[in-house]
Amino acid sequence: MTPAARVKICGLTSLRDLEAAATAGANYAGFVFFAKSPRHLSVDAARALAVAAPVGLAKVALVVDPDDATLDAILAQVPIDMLQLHGAEPPERVAALRARHGLPVMKAVGIADAADLPKLARYEAVSDQLLVDAKPAPDAALPGGNGLSFDWRLIAGRDWTKPWMLAGGLTPDNVAQAVRLTGAQQVDVSSGVEAAPGIKDATRIAAFVQAARGVSAPA
């Protein structure tokens, strides 16, 4: 039987998106703070979403190599439950941010091939969770949210020491297979549930959550 996975919907940009994620039963809502992204939120826009989020929907701030002032400005205004570090933060910086802000930290680790796997242990040592994502192409405009997947067999059967989330190119159509193959207990999606970059599709969000939980989508 397919295990029931916890679901993060990343890159919400409107109250409509937030409601779709909450109604579908998502566990985490991701807010992107990265100016070049079509999913980027100002601090004010993120605050409006975060205060509207229902209890039980964990609010995740996705940041990329943030400086202290940027993070301070976000966290002073936006009630956040977890930080997602999606840049090239070295392990020492991950540990420092975790200590400085007193929030759980999820470090994104990009995987393209077996040479990337040792990074997982290095970041497990300093993070509360890992986000195991596809490594973007060197010339990619965005460090994540590219709808790109990696070879899931690379992590199948791995012994994990921390909770982790599978990400990268997941869709309502492939998430059940990804969960079965990797044993992921948590999954993350952004572009796979969008109608257009930065605009989520409520029907796709519902189908994704159902598929991740091993429930067939209604015909």
Ligand SMILES: O=C(O)c1ccccc1NCC(=O)[C@H](O)[C@H](O)COP(=O)(O)O
């Ligand atoms: O979504 C963005 O625009 C983004 C910008 C900068 C860093 C990370 C970004 N997104 C990360 C994610 O949304 C997900 O955590 C992950 O990469 C999966 O995305 P997708 O393949 O689109 O489902």
